[in-house]
Amino acid sequence: MSDTDADADASPATESNALRTPIVAVLGHVDHGKTTLLDKIRGSAVSEGEAGAITQHIGATAVPLETVSQMAGSLVKPEDFDLPGLLFIDTPGHHSFSTLRSRGGALADIAIVVVDVNDGFQPQTLEALDILKRTGTPFVVAANKIDTTPGWNPQDGSPIQGSYDSQSDSARGRLDENLYEIIGNLSDEGFSADLYWRVQNFQKNVGVVPLSAMTGEGIPDLLAVLMGLSQRYMKEEMEIDVSGPGAGTVLEVKEERGFGATVDVVLYDGSVREDDVIVVGGVNGPIVTEVRALLQPRPNAEIRTEKRFDKVEEVRAAAGIKIAAPDLDDAMAGAPIRVVRDRSEEEVIEDVTSELAEIEVDTADEGVVVKADTLGSLEAMANALKEAEVPILRAEVGDVAPRDVAVASTAREMENKVILGFSVDVLPNAEDELETSEVRLFRDDVIYQLVEEYEEFIDERQRAQQETVMDKIIRPCRFRILEDHVFRQSGPAVVGVEVMSGTLKNNTNVAKWEGNKPTRVGQLSGIQEQGEDVSEVRAGNRVSIAIDGPTVGRQIEEGDELWTELPEKHAKILEQELSDEIPADELEALTGYLNKHRRRDPFWGK
Ligand SMILES: Nc1nc2c(ncn2[C@@H]2O[C@H](COP(=O)(O)OP(=O)(O)OP(=O)(O)O)[C@@H](O)[C@H]2O)c(=O)[nH]1
Numbered sequence: 001m002s003d004t005d006a007d008a009d010a011s012p013a014t015e016s017n018a019l020r021t022p023i024v025a026v027l028g029h030v031d032h033g034k035t036t037l038l039d040k041i042r043g044s045a046v047s048e049g050e051a052g053a054i055t056q057h058i059g060a061t062a063v064p065l066e067t068v069s070q071m072a073g074s075l076v077k078p079e080d081f082d083l084p085g086l087l088f089i090d091t092p093g094h095h096s097f098s099t100l101r102s103r104g105g106a107l108a109d110i111a112i113v114v115v116d117v118n119d120g121f122q123p124q125t126l127e128a129l130d131i132l133k134r135t136g137t138p139f140v141v142a143a144n145k146i147d148t149t150p151g152w153n154p155q156d157g158s159p160i161q162g163s164y165d166s167q168s169d170s171a172r173g174r175l176d177e178n179l180y181e182i183i184g185n186l187s188d189e190g191f192s193a194d195l196y197w198r199v200q201n202f203q204k205n206v207g208v209v210p211l212s213a214m215t216g217e218g219i220p221d222l223l224a225v226l227m228g229l230s231q232r233y234m235k236e237e238m239e240i241d242v243s244g245p246g247a248g249t250v251l252e253v254k255e256e257r258g259f260g261a262t263v264d265v266v267l268y269d270g271s272v273r274e275d276d277v278i279v280v281g282g283v284n285g286p287i288v289t290e291v292r293a294l295l296q297p298r299p300n301a302e303i304r305t306e307k308r309f310d311k312v313e314e315v316r317a318a319a320g321i322k323i324a325a326p327d328l329d330d331a332m333a334g335a336p337i338r339v340v341r342d343r344s345e346e347e348v349i350e351d352v353t354s355e356l357a358e359i360e361v362d363t364a365d366e367g368v369v370v371k372a373d374t375l376g377s378l379e380a381m382a383n384a385l386k387e388a389e390v391p392i393l394r395a396e397v398g399d400v401a402p403r404d405v406a407v408a409s410t411a412r413e414m415e416n417k418v419i420l421g422f423s424v425d426v427l428p429n430a431e432d433e434l435e436t437s438e439v440r441l442f443r444d445d446v447i448y449q450l451v452e453e454y455e456e457f458i459d460e461r462q463r464a465q466q467e468t469v470m471d472k473i474i475r476p477c478r479f480r481i482l483e484d485h486v487f488r489q490s491g492p493a494v495v496g497v498e499v500m501s502g503t504l505k506n507n508t509n510v511a512k513w514e515g516n517k518p519t520r521v522g523q524l525s526g527i528q529e530q531g532e533d534v535s536e537v538r539a540g541n542r543v544s545i546a547i548d549g550p551t552v553g554r555q556i557e558e559g560d561e562l563w564t565e566l567p568e569k570h571a572k573i574l575e576q577e578l579s580d581e582i583p584a585d586e587l588e589a590l591t592g593y594l595n596k597h598r599r600r601d602p603f604w605g606k
Contacts, residue, residue: 016244017239018242019083021083021084021085021087022083022086022110022230022234023107023108023266024089024110024112026089027131027132030124031116032115033213036213038090038092041063041088044071044219054067056296056297058264058295058296058297058322059090059251059252059264059266060088060320063088064085065081065227072224072227073220075220076223083227086223086230090320091251107268109237110226110229112141113125113132114142114213115142115143117143117144117175117210123448126189127380127448129186129191131380133190138233140196140222141207141208142211142213142218143208145213147214149175182208183195183208186208195207195210209225243270243271244341245338245341245343246269246317246337247268248266248269248272248317248337249336250263250264251333252264253328253331253332256295256322260324261329262324262328263325263337265323265337266318266320267317270341271314271317271339272315273294273313274293274311275290276290276339276340277339277340278339279345280331280337280352281332281334281337281356282330282331286349286353287331288340289326289328290326292324292326293311295321295324296310309322332397333375333376335397361392361395363391363392363393363395364391364393367391367416368393368418369392369394369404369407370382370396370422371399371400371420372397372421372423372424374397378395378422384448393407393411393416398424399424400419400426400430400434400441402427402429404419408439409439414438414461417437417438418439418441419439419441420442421441422445440457477499477502477539478500478501478502478561479504479562479563480560481558481562482498482558484558485558486556490553492522492549493522493546493552494544494545495545498541499540503538504527504536504543505535505564506524507524507525510523510547510549512555512561512562512563513563519555520549521547521549521562522547522551522552524547524548526545528544528545529541
């Protein structure tokens with residue numbers, strides 16, 4: 001491989017061959033500071049004061065190398081770099097990240113995982129790491145909110161080089177502890193990590209950069225790591241043919257006044273021009289259409305003004321752009337978009353089709369219906385459900401429609417008469433359908449919460465089912481006639497008893513163990529608890545009972561142990577019942593068994 005400087009000298013970016021900006025996405029748990037970090041980077045870039053400090057794209061902000069270097073001070077010297085800067089995706093959160101998909105993986109070239117130093121790893125931190133692992137995306141951890149460490153004295157610039165050492169011992173100790181906990185958590189997830197100033201190999205080690213998105217401390221270090229990582233390890237991937245046919249990913253599908261349905265796109269290769277024929281992944285397959293307008297946000301445009309966009313003739317990767325074209329209503333967020341230029345339309349359509357097919361969702365004959373806002377989030381949902389062993393019948397991008405309700409209602413099991421909607425709306429006529437059907441809809445915009453809600457519903461159902469099983473089961477009951485509590489010997493016999501186990505129910509058969517088998521004594525014809533008639537009574541209580549039977553008087557005496565509903569065959573089951581530890585599936589088998597024998601066994605009388 002040729003050395004970097006020689007390479008730069010020999011082939012400065014030519015008209016058709018250039019290095020593009022690496023695309024950076026910000027991920028992390030809710031409230032850990034993703035938005036604040038992005039705002040701070042954008043804000044301090046702008047406050048560097050020069051025109052062209054940043055360029056606002058659709059869905060992204062481009063920070064040129066000059067500005068990065070001004071912000072990072074001595075940490076980023078422009079002469080050491082030939083990448084043109086960094087393109088930050090504006091929407092934070094891994095939901096948007098998973099939208100960013102290019103062939104075979106994630107579109108974002110680098111990710112920043114924001115972790116609140118005080119809060120540490122949280123469910124969405126782990127979710128983010130899972131996505132990054134799966135897509136093989138390099139990342140850096142921003143250990144955020146160091147300014148909240150008790151005793152910390154905010155200082156300008158880097159918390160690491162210089163000012164860190166001057167902090168009070170207690171602040172330093174506390175921060176160290178928190179940072180090493182983050183490093184430990186990363187290592188639990190299979191990453192080798194180190195605080196950034198010790199990292200020797202960014203490909204092997206995850207750099208953890210302590211910073212404050214609020215005060216800006218440490219942001220120079222973060223930028224230095226991002227630039228260093230990209231320059232050192234990603235340069236080759238950044239080489240593109242800018243006049244080649246554009247390739248990108250749809251971030252969002254949006255209705256715009258005057259333009260109809262438009263797509264917000266992140267372009268990572270080639271260029272798009274006005275009047276280009278494009279192929280876009282749609283809900284019903286590839287859409288072939290022609291670019292009507294390429295739109296960029298108008299700087300300082302007021303939200304209500306008509307002219308929110310400027311038209312441009314061409315955009316080159318990497319860039320965020322809004323494309324207006326006919327027939328984009330069914331375009332899917334997360335789907336690929338390709339320009340047809342030097343290849344045939346058919347070839348490009350095939351390309352888009354095969355890229356769509358890469359997003360695999362294993363479906364089963366019986367399972368839940370999944371709807372998500374983007375292909376990426378659909379994929380992430382499918383992965384999360386697979387891990388939770390929840391089968392999927394159908395998975396699609398789009399709002400919940402009447403057809404989804406119809407499909408879900410065909411499921412045999414109640415737990416599959418379910419629609420799981422991730423970041424989607426419900427179409428009005430689907431709401432009507434939902435009201436009149438048995439289908440349950442769960443919606444959320446955090447994947448793990450959505451899966452948890454569904455799992456809770458399943459658990460609740462299982463508990464309820466178990467209760468019905470318990471109700472159906474014949475619960476043998478053991479009870480003892482108390483001393484001096486034989487009030488009457490016959491017609492019927494009336495005795496005071498203590499219920500020792502199970503539930504004593506009225507109108508059940510009463511038996512007594514004699515020899516090695518139960519003998520019928522009679523039938524329980526009344527229970528009185530503190531003078532009140534009751535139909536059943538649980539273990540631990542003392543009650544008076546009446547037993548009807550021709551020979552009952554001769555069969556019972558004080559101190560006797562009696563049973564209700566106890567055929568010989570069930571003696572073993574009784575032991576289990578008493579141990580109170582029958583797993584649900586055994587219980588179910590047991591119910592079947594008992595019910596079957598109940599009908600056949602003459603012991604049960606009528
Ligand atoms: N003290 C301090 N507060 C911070 C810092 N970064 C963020 N915050 C605060 O933490 C809260 C959450 O920050 P956000 O940037 O909204 O977090 P987020 O991760 O974007 O949250 P969501 O968009 O809701 O996922 C806000 O009140 C911020 O002001 C920091 O470095 N120091």
